[in-house]
Amino acid sequence: MKSKIAYGGFLILNTLFFCVSHAQNDSIATVKGFINAKSLGVSLTHEHVMSNFGKPSDSTSFYDESRLMKQVVPYLKGLKEMGIHSIFDCTTAYFGRRIDLLEKISDASGVHIITNTGFYGSANDRYIPKFAYQLSPAELAETWTNEFFDGIEGTSVHPGFIKLAFDSGEPSEIDQKLVEAGIITHSKTGLTLAIHTGENIQAAYLTLKLLNEKGVLPNAWIWVHANKVTDDKILLEMAKKGAWISLDGVKADNVEGYVQRLSKFKKHDLLHKVLVSHDGNGFPAGGAIRQFDAIPLHLIPALKNSGFTQSEIDQLLIDNPRKAFMPSIKK
Numbered sequence: 001m002k003s004k005i006a007y008g009g010f011l012i013l014n015t016l017f018f019c020v021s022h023a024q025n026d027s028i029a030t031v032k033g034f035i036n037a038k039s040l041g042v043s044l045t046h047e048h049v050m051s052n053f054g055k056p057s058d059s060t061s062f063y064d065e066s067r068l069m070k071q072v073v074p075y076l077k078g079l080k081e082m083g084i085h086s087i088f089d090c091t092t093a094y095f096g097r098r099i100d101l102l103e104k105i106s107d108a109s110g111v112h113i114i115t116n117t118g119f120y121g122s123a124n125d126r127y128i129p130k131f132a133y134q135l136s137p138a139e140l141a142e143t144w145t146n147e148f149f150d151g152i153e154g155t156s157v158h159p160g161f162i163k164l165a166f167d168s169g170e171p172s173e174i175d176q177k178l179v180e181a182g183i184i185t186h187s188k189t190g191l192t193l194a195i196h197t198g199e200n201i202q203a204a205y206l207t208l209k210l211l212n213e214k215g216v217l218p219n220a221w222i223w224v225h226a227n228k229v230t231d232d233k234i235l236l237e238m239a240k241k242g243a244w245i246s247l248d249g250v251k252a253d254n255v256e257g258y259v260q261r262l263s264k265f266k267k268h269d270l271l272h273k274v275l276v277s278h279d280g281n282g283f284p285a286g287g288a289i290r291q292f293d294a295i296p297l298h299l300i301p302a303l304k305n306s307g308f309t310q311s312e313i314d315q316l317l318i319d320n321p322r323k324a325f326m327p328s329i330k331k
């Protein structure tokens with residue numbers, strides 16, 4: 001009995017220590033628990049293990065589990081054999097985030113999977129839950145901050161980053177409110193903001209302004225789908241300000257364009273601000289895999305052919321992801 005109590009006390013102390021410390025040390029939450037960010041290794045920073053994108057928001061959490069596992073697990077095992085250690089899963093709640101399935105897939109494949117908190121404001125807002133319109137930014141931030149401190153949906157799984165999104169055109173009131181809530185969440189948790197902004201330069205500048213207003217540094221923010229911007233000057237300028245530039249549409253047939261773009265960042269001494277990924281999908285609404293293996297198969301060899309050193313490649317695929325996503329409050 002005595003040892004049981006002692007053990008219980010240890011557990012409580014340990015948990016307390018963990019809660020106080022896990023936002024400040026070098027750890028990041030995967031779906032299997034916290035790991036030291038150094039263990040992330042080679043990371044794909046914008047993929048979808050699965051999603052129900054395209055389906056109505058209210059059916060988002062259902063998958064044909066046996067088909068899903070049969071399709072995704074061998075694919076992730078293959079990626080692991082190609083040297084990929086970690087995947088940042090960008091499927092948010094309401095378009096297909098399923099913590100239990102991500103856990104099973106990570107278990108079966110041996111790949112670290114990092115999930116997110118936040119809501120997806122693109123796709124004409126169809127995946128934003130109704131209640132988000134009624135809440136203030138601070139109240140929304142509380143929902144996401146609670147996921148960080150207490151775990152997601154009653155599980156012991158914690159989010160490793162915040163995922164948000166803008167539609168194209170003039171940023172809408174709700175998209176802006178979600179980003180404001182995201183910035184508050186960052187200020188409390190240190191979680192990085194990965195914001196689907198794409199070619200919407202106006203939304204990118206708005207993000208920068210909102211960060212400034214809250215005293216949060218631009219390096220708390222990843223400009224997701226920045227590859228869709230045609231003018232590299234804008235991306236280089238934003239990288240110089242400290243923002244992370246996510247070039248995340250790598251495919252087998254476009255690696256040459258990526259090599260040219262990455263060479264430009266290298267020339268401007270800004271390679272340390274770039275993330276590369278595929279925006280692939282292992283189970284897109286039950287369909288065939290949208291591939292996310294072109295980086296190991298095609299981009300890395302092409303970079304080597306163009307004179308990129310191994311340490312520059314490691315910077316892109318190991319160091320930058322670790323630095324971009326390691327939770328720390330950037331004020």
Ligand SMILES: [Zn+2]
Binds near residue numbers: 046048279
């Ligand atoms: Zn995506």
